[in-house]
Amino acid sequence: MGKGNILSLLILTLVIIIFPIVIKDTYLHTIGIFAGINALVAIGLTILMGYAGQISLGQAAFYGIGAYISAILSLHFGLPVILSIFLALLVSSTAAIILAIPALRLKGHYLAVATLGFGEIIHIILHEWGPGGPSGFGDIPKMNLFGYTFTSTNDYFYLVWMCVVVIMIFSLNLINSMTGKALQAMHGSEIATQTAGINLTKLKIKVFILSSIYASLAGAMYAHYVTFLSPSSFSLFHSVLFLMMVVIGGISNIWGGIVGALIITILPEVLRGFKEFDILLYGLILTLFLLFMRKGLVPMTIDTYKRWIHR
Amino acid sequence: MDSQITIKIKNISKSFGGLKALENVSFSVKTGQIHALIGPNGAGKTTLMNIISGLETADSGEIIFNDKPINKLPPEKRTKIGIARTFQNLELFGEMTVLENVMVGMYLKYETGFIKSGLMLNSVRKVQKDIITKSLNILDYVGLNHRKNEYAKNLPVGEQRLLEIARAMAADPILMLLDEPAAGLNIRETKNLSILIKNLKEEKQITLLIVEHDMELIMGISDTITVLNFGKVIAEGDPLSIQKNPDVITAYLGEED
Amino acid sequence: MSLLLQFLFSGLTTGSVYALVGIGFNIVYNSTSILNLAQGEFVVIGGLMMWFFFVGMKLPFATSVALTLTVAATVALLMERLTIKPLLKKGDLLLMIMVTIAVSILIRGLLMFKFGKDPYTYPPFTEGEPLVIYGAVITQQTLWVIGITALSIVILYLFFNKTMLGRAMKACSLDIKAARLMGINVSNMVMLSFIISGLIGAIGGIAITPISLMEYDKGAMLSVKGFCAAIMGGLGRGRGAVVGGFTLGILESFTAGYIHSGFKDAVALLIMLFILFFRPAGIFGKTETLRLRKF
Numbered sequence: 001m002g003k004g005n006i007l008s009l010l011i012l013t014l015v016i017i018i019f020p021i022v023i024k025d026t027y028l029h030t031i032g033i034f035a036g037i038n039a040l041v042a043i044g045l046t047i048l049m050g051y052a053g054q055i056s057l058g059q060a061a062f063y064g065i066g067a068y069i070s071a072i073l074s075l076h077f078g079l080p081v082i083l084s085i086f087l088a089l090l091v092s093s094t095a096a097i098i099l100a101i102p103a104l105r106l107k108g109h110y111l112a113v114a115t116l117g118f119g120e121i122i123h124i125i126l127h128e129w130g131p132g133g134p135s136g137f138g139d140i141p142k143m144n145l146f147g148y149t150f151t152s153t154n155d156y157f158y159l160v161w162m163c164v165v166v167i168m169i170f171s172l173n174l175i176n177s178m179t180g181k182a183l184q185a186m187h188g189s190e191i192a193t194q195t196a197g198i199n200l201t202k203l204k205i206k207v208f209i210l211s212s213i214y215a216s217l218a219g220a221m222y223a224h225y226v227t228f229l230s231p232s233s234f235s236l237f238h239s240v241l242f243l244m245m246v247v248i249g250g251i252s253n254i255w256g257g258i259v260g261a262l263i264i265t266i267l268p269e270v271l272r273g274f275k276e277f278d279i280l281l282y283g284l285i286l287t288l289f290l291l292f293m294r295k296g297l298v299p300m301t302i303d304t305y306k307r308w309i310h311r
Numbered sequence: 312m313d314s315q316i317t318i319k320i321k322n323i324s325k326s327f328g329g330l331k332a333l334e335n336v337s338f339s340v341k342t343g344q345i346h347a348l349i350g351p352n353g354a355g356k357t358t359l360m361n362i363i364s365g366l367e368t369a370d371s372g373e374i375i376f377n378d379k380p381i382n383k384l385p386p387e388k389r390t391k392i393g394i395a396r397t398f399q400n401l402e403l404f405g406e407m408t409v410l411e412n413v414m415v416g417m418y419l420k421y422e423t424g425f426i427k428s429g430l431m432l433n434s435v436r437k438v439q440k441d442i443i444t445k446s447l448n449i450l451d452y453v454g455l456n457h458r459k460n461e462y463a464k465n466l467p468v469g470e471q472r473l474l475e476i477a478r479a480m481a482a483d484p485i486l487m488l489l490d491e492p493a494a495g496l497n498i499r500e501t502k503n504l505s506i507l508i509k510n511l512k513e514e515k516q517i518t519l520l521i522v523e524h525d526m527e528l529i530m531g532i533s534d535t536i537t538v539l540n541f542g543k544v545i546a547e548g549d550p551l552s553i554q555k556n557p558d559v560i561t562a563y564l565g566e567e568d
Numbered sequence: 569m570s571l572l573l574q575f576l577f578s579g580l581t582t583g584s585v586y587a588l589v590g591i592g593f594n595i596v597y598n599s600t601s602i603l604n605l606a607q608g609e610f611v612v613i614g615g616l617m618m619w620f621f622f623v624g625m626k627l628p629f630a631t632s633v634a635l636t637l638t639v640a641a642t643v644a645l646l647m648e649r650l651t652i653k654p655l656l657k658k659g660d661l662l663l664m665i666m667v668t669i670a671v672s673i674l675i676r677g678l679l680m681f682k683f684g685k686d687p688y689t690y691p692p693f694t695e696g697e698p699l700v701i702y703g704a705v706i707t708q709q710t711l712w713v714i715g716i717t718a719l720s721i722v723i724l725y726l727f728f729n730k731t732m733l734g735r736a737m738k739a740c741s742l743d744i745k746a747a748r749l750m751g752i753n754v755s756n757m758v759m760l761s762f763i764i765s766g767l768i769g770a771i772g773g774i775a776i777t778p779i780s781l782m783e784y785d786k787g788a789m790l791s792v793k794g795f796c797a798a799i800m801g802g803l804g805r806g807r808g809a810v811v812g813g814f815t816l817g818i819l820e821s822f823t824a825g826y827i828h829s830g831f832k833d834a835v836a837l838l839i840m841l842f843i844l845f846f847r848p849a850g851i852f853g854k855t856e857t858l859r860l861r862k863f
Contacts, residue, residue, distance in 0.1 A: 001431075055662055057669075102845035108661040109603040113795060114844045117837045120792070124837070128830045170429040177428035177435060178418050178442065181407070185415040188404035195364055197390035197419030197482055206425055236788060240669060247666060276684070280677025286670040287651060294663060 001172050008255060009168060016161040020154045029153035033225060035265040036160035037218045042245040042257030043164075043171055044214025050251040051175065051183040052207040054104070055112045058119025059215050059242045064126055064234030065092045066216025067223040071140040072131065074224070081144040085220040092216030093209050095122075100208040104201060119239050126231040136230025143224040156225050163221070164258065167214060171254050183207065215242075244286050250296025259297050317342045317486050317518040318363070318394075323372035325358055325542075332358045333369070334542045340486070340535075345512050345519045347529045350539035351562060356522045357399055359539075360490050363520075364396045365389045376486070391419055393485030397475035397492055399522070405464030409455055412463050412474055413446040416481025446481060453477045453507060469500040476507065480515075487511065489521045493528050501525060505532050530554065538562065570703025575821040581710050581779060583817020584717035585611060588772035589794025590801070590809030591724065592765030598741030598804050599754075599761040600656060602664045606647065606672035608790030609679075610766045613640050614773025615782030616679055619688040629693075637770055644766025647671050648759050656758075672787060679784040687781040713775045720771055721810055724764075728806070737761060741804070789833060796840040 020029060041059055048054050070088035073079045079087070103114045131137040143150040143159060150156055174180055185193045186200055194200060223229055241264055249260025267285075271278050293300060316339045325333040333355045340346040348356050361367040363374055365386035373380050381389060395416075404412050421438050428435055450456045453473045458466060463474060472492055479487055489508070493501050505528050511517045523529050529536065530550040538546040538553060540562040546553055553559055589607050596604040617639045621632035651667050692709035699706040727734035739747040740757045748754055773782065794809075797816050801808015816836055824832040 049662065053662075055665060106844060109665060110844055112605075112665045113603070113792070114841060116792065117841045117844070121834060121837050121841070124831070124834050128828075173431035174425065174429040177431065178414070178421060178423060178439065179425060179428045181411055181415050182418050184407055184411075185404045188406055189402040191366055191386075192398065192402035192404065192478075193415070194366070194386040195390055195396050196416050196478065197387050198415075199385075199387045210425065240673065243666065243669070251662075276681050277677070279673060280681050283670060283672075283674030283677040287667070287674050290663065290667050290670055291651060291654065 001176050005172050009165065009172075012168070012258075013165055016158070016165065020157050026153045029157050031265060031269060033153065033156050033160050035262045036157070036164050037222050037225075038242070038245060038265050039164050039258045039261035040160075040167060040218035040221075041215045041242050042249065042261045043167060043254050044211035044257075045242050046246050046249070046251060046254045046257040047171060047175070047183075048207055048211040049246055050253070050256075051180065051187065052204060053187040054204060054208065055108075056115040056208075056211065057112050057236070057239050057243065058099075058115035058117075058122070059211070060234045060236070060238035061119040061122035062092050062096065062212040062215035063219040063222070063238065063242075064122055064231070065095055066219030067229055067234070068126060068130055068219075069216075070220035071137075071223040071229055074141045075137075075139060076131070081141055081224055082146075085217070085224075088220050089213050089216050092212050096209045096212035097205065100205040104204045104208065116236065116239070119236060123231060123235050126234060130229075130231055132230070134231060136228060136232075138228040140223050140227040140229065142227060143221070150224075160221055160225075163217070167217075168254070168258075175254065179203075241282075244282065246296075247286065247294070248289055248297060250298035250300070252296070253298045253302070256296050256298040263297075315342050316340065317377065318520070319373075319375040320359070320363070321373040321375060323359065323362060323369045323374070325355070325362065325367070325369050331542050333362075336372070336539065336542070336544055338537045338544060338547055340518060340520050342518055343512065343516060344534040345508060345521065345532050347533040347536045348520060348522045348539065349524070349526075349529060349536060350545075352524075355539055355542040357490060360396065360399075360488050360520075360522060364394060364488060387419070390482050390484075393483075394488065395479035395482040395484035395486070396488035397472070397479055397490055399490040399494065401468075401471050401475060403463040403471055403474060403478075405462065407463060408460050409450065409463055409466070409474055410443070410446055410459040413449055413477050413481045414442050416478040417442050417446065419482060449477050449480050452480070452510075454503070468495040469497070472496065472500075472504070473507070476511075480511075480517075484517060486518045486520065489519060489523075491522055491524065493523055493525045501528055504528070508532055571825070573702055573704035575825045576818060577704060577706050577710055578825075579818030579821030580814055581713050581776070581817070582820065583797075583814040584713050585772040585776050585790065585813075586793045586797040586816050587810045587813025588717060588720065588768045589790055590797030590813050591721070591806060592768050593795055593798040594804050594806055594809050595737075595761045595765045595768075597798075599737060599758050600652070602652075602656070602661075603668065603795065604762070604765065605665065605668040605791055605795075606675060606787070607765065607769060607794055608792070609672050609675040609787035610640050610644065610769030611773035611776070611790050612679060612782060612784060612787045613643060613675070613766075614770030615777035616683050616688055616773075616784070617770075618774045618777060619690050619782070620683075623688075623690050633774060636774060637767055640766045640770035641763045643675065644762045645759065647766075648762035652758070652762065653755065672791065676784060676787055683784055685784060687783045689777055689781045692778040693775075707779070709775075709778045713779065716771060716775045720768060724768070724806070733760070792840070793836040796836045796843075799840065799843050 019032060041063055045059055048056055066088045069091045070084040073084035073087055074081050099118050103111055106114055127134050150159055182198050182203060186203060190200060245257060245260030245264045248263055249256025271281060319339045321337055323333055323336045336359060350356055362369045365384060373382055404415060421442055423435055450459055453476055455470060455473055455477060458470060493504055496504060508519060509532055512519060533550055536550060536553045537544060538559050545558045545562060546556045589611060592607045593603060614636055617636040618632055621627045621635045622629060651671055655663055655667055693712050694708050696708050698708060728738050736752045737757050737760060739752060740754055793816060797812035798809045800812030820832050820835045823835045
């Protein structure tokens with residue numbers, strides 16, 4: 001892991017520690033918490049899209065599975081929250097494998113639509129068979145770690161963002177390892193990667209599972225923070241939002257996941273007074289980014305910085 | 312007797328629609344030799360290379376590698392058992408550095424799971440150091456060490472071809488398939504290439520099957536030459552006998568009026 | 569029996585729209601090898617703009633239809649010129665997928681801004697006694713929908729097979745290089761394919777709104793179902809989408825009627841996944857053609 005990444009991690013950790021101390025407004029804490037939760041999903045999706053070169057229009061499905069399974073296990077079966085989350089990750093991974101094996105044989109458009117279809121089916125299942133159906137359900141136990149129950153926004157802010165830091169360390173290690181190089185190679189030339197002795201299908205499935213675990217972890221944390229779930233939070237629109245986070249942040253750099261998540265989470269707050277505009281603005285921003293800034297904010301910033309110091 | 316044959320191509324046939332790319336092609340590559348595959352354009356040579364490396368399947372016939380049939384093996388498994396290759400249309404990892412390209416070639420010998428990689432355990436760190444050292448040695452051997460941090464896409468063609476060979480070497484192969492390794496090379500580069508290929512045979516004990524159009528190169532280094540025309544084997548032998556073979560001359564120059 | 573017929577006709581009606589969207593997918597796919605995931609939005613444009621001209625501005629029926637189709641064609645044209653053309657040459661598949669999604673959201677946003685989230689409708693084309701066949705009640709509008717769809721299909725068939733322009737477009741879909749060499753302006757063909765598919769979608773929207781109403785966000789599901797119709801018949805094959813669309817509509821109708829209406833959407837999704845995973849060339853397609861595609 002290079003110096004840039006280590007420095008960025010230290011800065012991030014510093015900012016995380018200071019934020020709730022300097023900013024007392026719990027509403028802002030809440031935005032920060034959601035940004036962190038979204039960042040987890042976005043980081044996983046960035047690895048899937050930017051490094052493994054795959055696409056998923058169904059991340060909201062894994063997000064939803066993580067949320068619902070963890071909620072149901074802890075609420076209806078009385079399991080400890082930590083165990084519920086772990087089992088939710090297991091279920092999500094299984095769903096990812098079941099989807100990945102047939103889906104990853106598909107290329108491009110077909111894969112995109114297959115993941116979209118999968119996402120919609122999960123949405124329908126949650127809608128028809130989830131507790132409370134379309135209205136959802138509440139009273140989900142709060143996050144509980146080794147006996148300590150998380151209650152304040154401070155608690156959750158630190159919890160979520162510490163998870164982000166840990167996940168970032170893990171992901172950066174992964175990218176800098178031989179596995180990361182294999183992923184980049186696959187992106188560069190699939191046939192050369194195969195003849196270098198690498199099983200592409202296994203690799204793609206593993207990355208798919210990885211991204212599903214990140215998403216379901218985020219979902220579980222969402223469930224135990226908000227303590228109320230309804231299927232409307234896990235629709236195609238949310239899958240598209242996650243996609244937007246990756247595009248805006250930068251598909252080729254996992255720090256982009258954090259940046260994109262921050263922007264997309266804060267955007268609706270900025271648009272408070274313009275409810276009728278929101279979808280329009282999402283569409284406009286996404287289109288403009290794809291047309292003119294498709295590298296994404298983080299890679300573009302890095303490029304600008306490199307050009308500046310090499311003047 | 313058979314243990315002296317690294318790979319045996321047996322009655323390989325392949326058609327695309329109505330076009331017969333390969334028709335009952337058979338030959339054997341003796342262990343430790345440089346075996347060349349030549350023939351006019353469209354003779355089916357690259358198709359055969361793809362079939363041997365597993366990227367395409369033959370309609371009929373067998374490939375026998377070290378006495379075992381490998382028809383059912385996917386490409387990555389063939390690399391595992393010792394077959395590496397380069398590509399006619401360079402398939403480098405353009406956005407990765409020269410060093411990284413070679414490192415990828417070593418993946419299969421040092422494959423580490425996702426979880427261990429993510430945790431960056433000491434064992435993983437050590438393995439990575441090993442890989443870098445070994446990769447640098449290979450770059451040294453082919454003469455690309457001075458380019459190790461360049462992006463592969465920025466290299467001139469001559470060095471890109473060397474890089475493909477370096478990457479193939481990283482897999483520690485028994486058999487190396489070179490698909491037009493001299494294409495786009497100037498005279499000096501071709502000369503260095505022929506020295507490198509000879510060294511691969513003599514110093515590294517690698518058996519080589521080479522598809523090429525550069526006759527001087529082929530005649531200079533090959534032990535055995537198989538000639539394909541219109542998907543069929545029309546001649547096989549050492550360089551001298553091939554040069555004198557009337558069928559070969561006809562295939563390249565056309566019939567005498 | 570009457571129930572069966574009722575569901576059948578209901579299915580044929582919704583199936584008509586799916587068929588039209590599916591044909592739209594095929595036309596764009598044939599000329600660009602990309603899937604226009606904004607395809608369904610044109611149906612919504614058709615319905616909502618028709619309301620705008622016919623009810624909102626109280627313009628005559630024919631004028632409203634003409635204006636609606638003009639709007640649809642213009643949107644399609646803008647989409648192709650501004651977002652597709654500049655990016656298509658990059659050959660980045662991921663980018664193209666995301667761009668069509670982005671444009672679909674943009675269109676949906678514009679529609680929501682202008683029309684809000686309410687459903688809209690207008691009177692059927694002809695008022696009159698519905699048909700009664702074996703106890704099944706079939707409204708005149710239903711016949712209009714099926715009839716207009718059939719007519720559109722015939723017109724498209726004649727266009728692609730009997731007119732120079734249509735055959736030029738067909739040539740592009742079969743072999744772009746050869747088409748270029750024959751002097752066909754491929755770039756214009758691409759533009760035309762977008763316009764035509766936009767128009768077909770809008771026609772479907774105009775016809776179906778009196779029956780099932782139109783809301784700003786129906787586009788997404790219509791795109792998915794239209795795509796499903798297209799791949800049922802084998803992507804790129806005109807007749808396949810028609811059969812696929814009607815079949816899908818009928819299956820949906822039966823599922824909603826006999827099983828449970830909540831699963832209506834799931835039918836299309838499951839069929840689509842099944843085909844993608846196990847028979848990507850569709851029920852009629854051949855796997856050879858699948859491999860030759862650029863993307």
